[in-house]
Amino acid sequence: MSMSYFMTAAAGDHTRVLLTLFLMLVAAKLMAELFERLRQPAVAGEILAGVIIGPSLLGWAVPSEITSMLAEVGVIFLLFNVGLETKPAAIFKVGKRAAVVAVLGVVTPFLGGWLLMRAWGATTVEGLFVGTAMVATSVGITARVLSSMRLLDAPTAGIILSAAVIDDILGLMVLAIVSSVAAGAINYVEIVTTAVLAIGFTAFIALVGAPVINRFAPRIGRLRIGDSFFIFGLVLCLGLAVAAASIGIAAIIGAFLAGMALAEAAEDDYTMHKQTNGVTEFLVPFFLVNIGMQLDLGVFRDPSVIMLSALVTIVAVATKLIACAAGAWNMGKRRAAQVGMGMVPRGEVGIVVAQIGLSLAVITAELYGVVLFMAVATTLIAPPFLKWLYASEAALDAKIGPADAGGIVVKDELSKIC
Amino acid sequence: MSMSYFMTAAAGDHTRVLLTLFLMLVAAKLMAELFERLRQPAVAGEILAGVIIGPSLLGWAVPSEITSMLAEVGVIFLLFNVGLETKPAAIFKVGKRAAVVAVLGVVTPFLGGWLLMRAWGATTVEGLFVGTAMVATSVGITARVLSSMRLLDAPTAGIILSAAVIDDILGLMVLAIVSSVAAGAINYVEIVTTAVLAIGFTAFIALVGAPVINRFAPRIGRLRIGDSFFIFGLVLCLGLAVAAASIGIAAIIGAFLAGMALAEAAEDDYTMHKQTNGVTEFLVPFFLVNIGMQLDLGVFRDPSVIMLSALVTIVAVATKLIACAAGAWNMGKRRAAQVGMGMVPRGEVGIVVAQIGLSLAVITAELYGVVLFMAVATTLIAPPFLKWLYASEAALDAKIGPADAGGIVVKDELSKIC
Numbered sequence: 001m002s003m004s005y006f007m008t009a010a011a012g013d014h015t016r017v018l019l020t021l022f023l024m025l026v027a028a029k030l031m032a033e034l035f036e037r038l039r040q041p042a043v044a045g046e047i048l049a050g051v052i053i054g055p056s057l058l059g060w061a062v063p064s065e066i067t068s069m070l071a072e073v074g075v076i077f078l079l080f081n082v083g084l085e086t087k088p089a090a091i092f093k094v095g096k097r098a099a100v101v102a103v104l105g106v107v108t109p110f111l112g113g114w115l116l117m118r119a120w121g122a123t124t125v126e127g128l129f130v131g132t133a134m135v136a137t138s139v140g141i142t143a144r145v146l147s148s149m150r151l152l153d154a155p156t157a158g159i160i161l162s163a164a165v166i167d168d169i170l171g172l173m174v175l176a177i178v179s180s181v182a183a184g185a186i187n188y189v190e191i192v193t194t195a196v197l198a199i200g201f202t203a204f205i206a207l208v209g210a211p212v213i214n215r216f217a218p219r220i221g222r223l224r225i226g227d228s229f230f231i232f233g234l235v236l237c238l239g240l241a242v243a244a245a246s247i248g249i250a251a252i253i254g255a256f257l258a259g260m261a262l263a264e265a266a267e268d269d270y271t272m273h274k275q276t277n278g279v280t281e282f283l284v285p286f287f288l289v290n291i292g293m294q295l296d297l298g299v300f301r302d303p304s305v306i307m308l309s310a311l312v313t314i315v316a317v318a319t320k321l322i323a324c325a326a327g328a329w330n331m332g333k334r335r336a337a338q339v340g341m342g343m344v345p346r347g348e349v350g351i352v353v354a355q356i357g358l359s360l361a362v363i364t365a366e367l368y369g370v371v372l373f374m375a376v377a378t379t380l381i382a383p384p385f386l387k388w389l390y391a392s393e394a395a396l397d398a399k400i401g402p403a404d405a406g407g408i409v410v411k412d413e414l415s416k417i418c
Numbered sequence: 419m420s421m422s423y424f425m426t427a428a429a430g431d432h433t434r435v436l437l438t439l440f441l442m443l444v445a446a447k448l449m450a451e452l453f454e455r456l457r458q459p460a461v462a463g464e465i466l467a468g469v470i471i472g473p474s475l476l477g478w479a480v481p482s483e484i485t486s487m488l489a490e491v492g493v494i495f496l497l498f499n500v501g502l503e504t505k506p507a508a509i510f511k512v513g514k515r516a517a518v519v520a521v522l523g524v525v526t527p528f529l530g531g532w533l534l535m536r537a538w539g540a541t542t543v544e545g546l547f548v549g550t551a552m553v554a555t556s557v558g559i560t561a562r563v564l565s566s567m568r569l570l571d572a573p574t575a576g577i578i579l580s581a582a583v584i585d586d587i588l589g590l591m592v593l594a595i596v597s598s599v600a601a602g603a604i605n606y607v608e609i610v611t612t613a614v615l616a617i618g619f620t621a622f623i624a625l626v627g628a629p630v631i632n633r634f635a636p637r638i639g640r641l642r643i644g645d646s647f648f649i650f651g652l653v654l655c656l657g658l659a660v661a662a663a664s665i666g667i668a669a670i671i672g673a674f675l676a677g678m679a680l681a682e683a684a685e686d687d688y689t690m691h692k693q694t695n696g697v698t699e700f701l702v703p704f705f706l707v708n709i710g711m712q713l714d715l716g717v718f719r720d721p722s723v724i725m726l727s728a729l730v731t732i733v734a735v736a737t738k739l740i741a742c743a744a745g746a747w748n749m750g751k752r753r754a755a756q757v758g759m760g761m762v763p764r765g766e767v768g769i770v771v772a773q774i775g776l777s778l779a780v781i782t783a784e785l786y787g788v789v790l791f792m793a794v795a796t797t798l799i800a801p802p803f804l805k806w807l808y809a810s811e812a813a814l815d816a817k818i819g820p821a822d823a824g825g826i827v828v829k830d831e832l833s834k835i836c
Contacts, residue, residue, distance in 0.1 A: 014663070018659055239444075246433060275693070
């Protein structure tokens with residue numbers, strides 16, 4: 001028996017996983033660089049990298065428990081990082097408008113998806129599931145685009161982030177109701193309990209978290225362990241992510257709230273920002289590549305699946321874009337379009353809904369493929385338009401002077417230092 | 419069917435894993451803070467945190483594929499970070515002395531372990547495996563202690579790091595030979611091939627890597643993607659870790675070499691250092707806590723297992739300490755002791771050897787427990803002594819002036835900036 005036999009037995013699995021991580025990272029960054037050179041958003045390149053190296057095409061990397069876990073931790077840190085740039089006051093200021101955007105952006109795509117599926121001849125339950133998969137915005141993608149363009153302080157960024165938080169809570173309630181219907185009975189008590197918990201948790205962290213942390217921040221700095229403020233941030237981020245997931249909202253919402261609660265206290269801590277940024281830069285590619293790897297191009301050999309995928313994607317983009325833009329209409333046309341397009345990506349949230357439908361055996365493998373296509377496509381479609389919508393505003397501002405103060409302006413210390 | 423049912427089906431596994439990661443991080447950092455306040459090394463506290471929350475005591479966290487993978491990535495980044503502080507020239511300067519330290523530190527513990535087991539009445543193969551498990555130093559622990567004390571520029575740090583690299587290559591060859599013996603036949607060709615590959619790889623990266631990177635560093639900075647130098651570092655780190663593991667040396671040696679090849683080019687890049695440091699700070703606790711979680715206190719109900727564990731640990735500490743100190747004797751008594759103690763921790767390397775023995779069914783579960791105890795105990799014993807050996811030298815230096823230039827001095831830009 002050879003030595004490589006023993007090494008394989010002992011360390012082979014680890015080596016294979018390390019190789020997968022290496023390939024995911026390299027593919028993501030090569031595609032990001034290529035897309036940047038083509039003046040396209042890097043995030044789209046990183047998702048496409050996943051499609052290319054994934055099982056559908058080259059098969060160099062396969063989604064596993066480990067890649068999906070790293071993807072989850074990656075998007076958690078992404079939202080934590082975004083939260084760090086978002087002061088609670090900025091969110092409260094836009095709360096009402098964000099709520100209107102969120103509600104319109106939940107109801108319209110749900111109805112659109114349901115009607116389309118009924119017109120296509122699908123069952124009621126299939127219609128309900130596709131409608132639900134169209135509901136929840138994956139704010140990670142938009143946040144990534146805004147953050148890479150250093151636009152988290154744009155007037156519309158706060159609206160998008162706040163609306164996405166509300167949207168997640170509403171989407172969750174829709175999922176609960178639809179799942180109950182699919183299972184044969186609606187459990188009203190459970191739905192109301194979860195809704196109350198979710199809203200209470202969000203309000204508590206947003207209202208109480210930041211003042212408490214601002215007060216205790218100096219004490220954290222006096223701890224004996226090195227980098228204590230960064231470590232406190234890590235603990236709070238993972239802790240609130242777990243807490244959010246336990247009461248039924250997405251873990252990323254907890255991470256975002258953790259970042260937001262720390263935003264003021266961490267404002268001038270350049271080292272802490274760079275340390276968090278290092279973790280985020282390392283882990284986010286796994287989130288993006290993992291989305292692309294989920295896409296199974298095989299189901300699209302059937303022309304009717306292609307047709308339905310195209311229709312579902314068009315409805316998904318159109319309903320979210322129009323409804324959310326309508327909710328932000330009084331900000332002006334361009335900004336309304338920014339908000340609408342910012343809410344388009346469905347990403348991993350739509351995929352989770354489809355997975356639940358598949359596990360309940362109420363949707364077919366083909367319909368799962370359709371939803372997955374919609375989730376990936378909306379995620380790929382939005383970034384170039386977002387980039388264009390924001391870039392043209394910046395060009396406009398340069399001509400006519402600074403942006404009006406009608407929106408929110410989050411002070412970005414980092415962009416000055418960098 | 420309730421909503422939490424669906425959330426459990428879809429996201430419950432992720433939530434449970436996130437909870438485990440959260441508990442590992444919190445336990446590690448609380449124990450680190452406690453140990454710092456007791457003036458003990460934080461690293462020992464973090465390993466003990468693993469023993470406490472692990473299956474042996476509280477059972478709050480259980481080692482899984484995911485925790486062990488995060489642990490692996492954690493120690494990879496730890497060694498990458500250490501490599502970043504280590505200039506190749508510093509290593510070459512101490513190469514000869516490090517080789518003597520490494521060879522003595524491989525032969526003596528191996529013989530000591532083998533003789534002890536034979537005297538205890540164990541079989542030849544058992545003796546060979548315990549001896550092999552005593553061979554390879556886990557440089558991660560010592561590196562962590564030195565780095566937290568900002569002592570990577572101490573005269574003996576370079577010796578310890580270089581000796582650990584050589585030690586790993588030698589330990590690998592011993593493992594190959596012993597595994598062949600256990601399996602019934604020695605494959606000389608395979609052993610020689612691997613040895614040549616391992617030595618060639620190390621020499622190539624150390625000799626050619628740094629000059630090439632220094633030359634191309636300005637071009638990396640001109641890439642379009644943000645933080646391109648940090649991302650290049652990530653890619654090189656994972657890439658060389660995979661390459662090292664593929665040819666049979668530990669992945670951490672590849673990561674260390676990657677860091678070393680980048681050390682000069684990254685010297686003045688504060689942002690890149692902080693980003694790498696953020697990843698390391700986040701992931702290293704998983705490495706340390708995971709070591710502690712592996713310890714099964716249950717096997718120690720048998721008094722003879724306790725007795726043997728104590729004897730094996732004593733022999734493991736004594737042989738490594740004495741042999742390596744002898745190799746560095748002409749540096750002076752105190753520095754020789756630093757080198758000897760720095761090579762004592764066996765950590766994960768001994769555990770891997772024991773796992774191979776267990777998977778080949780040539781060692782019993784009790785003997786596996788004994789080796790695991792030795793690996794964890796040597797790792798816990800070394801840090802306080804290391805801290806004391808280095809602290810007393812610093813106190814001495816303060817009295818009699820700066821340290822002599824007999825060793826190596828790696829310029830530590832960071833300690834000035836911080």
